Amino acid sequence: QKEVEQxxxxxxxxxxxxxxxxCTYSDRGSQSFFWYRQYSGKSPELIMSIYSNGDKxxxxxxxxxxxxxxxVSLLIRDSQPSDSxxxxxxxxxxxxxxxxxxxxxxxxxxxxxx
Amino acid sequence: GAVVSxxxxxxxxxxxxxxxxxxRSLDFQATTMFWYRQFPKQSLMLMATSNEGSKATYEQGxxxxxxxxxxxxxxxxxxxxxxxxxxxxxxxxxxARPHADGELFFGEGSRLTVL
Numbered sequence: 001q002k003e004v005e006q007x008x009x010x011x012x013x014x015x016x017x018x019x020x021x022x023c024t025y026s027d028r029g030s031q032s033f034f035w036y037r038q039y040s041g042k043s044p045e046l047i048m049s050i051y052s053n054g055d056k057x058x059x060x061x062x063x064x065x066x067x068x069x070x071x072v073s074l075l076i077r078d079s080q081p082s083d084s085x086x087x088x089x090x091x092x093x094x095x096x097x098x099x100x101x102x103x104x105x106x107x108x109x110x111x112x113x114x
Numbered sequence: 115g116a117v118v119s120x121x122x123x124x125x126x127x128x129x130x131x132x133x134x135x136x137x138r139s140l141d142f143q144a145t146t147m148f149w150y151r152q153f154p155k156q157s158l159m160l161m162a163t164s165n166e167g168s169k170a171t172y173e174q175g176x177x178x179x180x181x182x183x184x185x186x187x188x189x190x191x192x193x194x195x196x197x198x199x200x201x202x203x204x205x206x207x208x209x210a211r212p213h214a215d216g217e218l219f220f221g222e223g224s225r226l227t228v229l
Contacts, residue, residue: 043207043220044158088157100148100211100218104157 003027006089006105013112019076021108023089026070032099033065033072036088038107044088048074079112086110116142116212120221127198128229135193135224137164137208143188144210148218149181152205164191164208198228 006023013019025033032051036044050056050063050072062075076083086107093101117140127133137147147164162172162183170183180202182194191210195202207223 041225043223045220046217049217093160099215100146100209101160101163102158102218103160106157 003103004089004091004105006087006108008106008108010109010111013079013110015079015081015112015114017079017112019079019083019110019112021074021076021087021089021110023072023074023105024070025072025089025091027091028067028070030070030091032092033063034090034099034102035061035063035072035074036090036104037083038086038088040085076110079110081112081114084110084112115217116140116210116219118208118210118219118221120206120208120224122224123222124225124227126227126229129199130197132194132196133198133226135195135206135208135226137191137193137210137221139189139210139212142210142212144191144212145188147185147191147208147210149183149191149193150207150209150220152207152223158207161206164193166191195226198226200228202226203228 035048037047038044048063050065056063060077064073088107089105090102119138121136145166149161150158152158161176162170164170164183164185166185172178185191208221209218211218
């Protein structure tokens with residue numbers, strides 16, 4: 001079982017809709033979870049981090065964490081074409097606490113069409 | 115946010131040659147930097163942790179003699195791909211963080227193509 005799993009997509013949503021991206025992880029000891037956005041040919045950029053069960057909102061983005069189900073999701077409200085990218089879920093390596101050593105999921109390709 | 119810069123952005127080399135990639139933290143000091151690799155249509159994989167003033171630590175399966183890492187100052191880490199082969203063609207990305215428990219910032223990445 002992969003440590004971090006995501007649906008590779010592609011996920012296609014119309015402009016203005018809610019995009020829902022999902023991620024499951026295998027290590028129950030994981031305490032920190034990150035969502036990165038990666039545009040084609042570019043390096044990742046952090047868009048959300050979440051550490052506690054429940055929801056965390058930042059602008060149009062909401063991260064949801066359920067540690068009991070080992071599940072973390074990212075919702076993007078009012079999706080824009082500029083949100084079209086690959087979204088990567090990441091956790092610290094092997095349940096560690098170093099935020100520099102991350103294990104990434106394979107990423108979900110999101111396409112927002114006008 | 116903090117700035118991490120890589121050079122070169124892309125490089126093409128012949129098989130058997132060595133290539134050096136530089137990673138600099140421009141506005142903060144980094145005792146630790148992290149080197150990732152991303153093959154086409156795959157996710158990022160951690161290769162090694164670069165430690166200022168000491169040896170790098172490599173992830174399982176990464177050859178330390180092939181991927182030489184030097185972290186000679188608090189703002190510069192270098193990755194040298196020695197005797198590069200076509201299978202080493204990849205997107206190499208370094209990262210660092212201003213604070214031990216803070217956000218990880220990525221460099222722009224260096225795309226290596228080995229002919």
